[in-house]
Amino acid sequence: MKTATSLAALALVAAGPALAGNLEPTPVEPVVATPVPVVAVGRDWTGGYAGLQLGYGNLDAGGALGEDGDGAIGGVHAGYDYDFGRYVLGVGVDYEATDISLGGGAGDMDSLARLKLRGGIDLGQTLVYGTGGAAYADAIGNEDTGYFVGIGAERMIRENVSLGGEVLYHDFDDFDDTDVDLEATTVAARLSFKF
Template identity: 45%
Template sequence: MFKTTTVLATMTALMAAPAFAGSLAQPEPEPNIAPVAVPAPASPNWTGFFAGAEIGYGNFDLTPGPSDDGVIGGAILGYDYDIGNGFVVGGGLDYDFADNNNVDEVFRAKLRGGYKIGNGLAYATGGYTMANTATAGTDDGYVVGGGYEHMIAPNMSIGGEVLYHDYGSFNNSGVDLDGTTAQVRASFRF
């Protein structure tokens, strides 16, 4: 009896094994669902006119002579063109008043070119500059530098810019004038 019971139990276990293992039918393939690409946020279009203000720090050196620094700030006006593929070119005018013994006013006419980084624009700039002083008159030179501007709204940007100014021998006096400015800027774009 022991043998019959053992044989019956073994046969029952062997017959039940496929039921515990799953169905003998072919499994249905899982549906092929392609991943959905999330579009990258569009960077803003920089094409158009802008006007605004800037304020910051300026240090102007006379050689030979003293160095002086102080607040510098004024108005900005310009135009940018978004040429695509991340690049932007433009031009602008700056007119600043300076709290500085060496320079009273600074005018600049600059070109700029840059690359868009998300909602921002990193750029290099350069062009013409003119300085007005209370004691030595007015003379011109060149300006070079760079900056970063960030769109905070569709028609509003803020940024910063650092510029080096070189006027050479100011009014052929034999005294060289150069300076560096670092300013924050805010622009309304239209």
């Protein structure tokens, strides 16, 4: 009997703290999650650039000649862009030597030079843009000016290096009063160094 009484007393002592106080469970405060700010990893396109381009050109000589030709193009470019946040505006120049000969011995296009305006959308590490401006060509033994329009894209591949491409359409009406209308389409890959 002594053992039974001892066990009963021990059970009461052990259960004592569980019975003390309020019988309702203690409320648990809800955990409020702090939102994590989303930081866009962007690029400020403001600044100068210079680089090289290499590609392909197609030349159509309508009017008095009625010939066409195609060949390699390559050259240099430079410019300056200003980043307005979502949009980028810039100016630039480029020069390309060409290896385009018209059929039937009608002549060659030796070079193209351009004075450019470009405007695009800043997508962080990528810039997509439209471009246009004045073009100057040395072709079929003459020189003249015209215009060009096109589209391009550029992607940062290193801190100050970008890789891109452009497709440009050029128009030279009545090229140097020769009754020849020249139209040239060029596609070029561009490697640019930012500074």
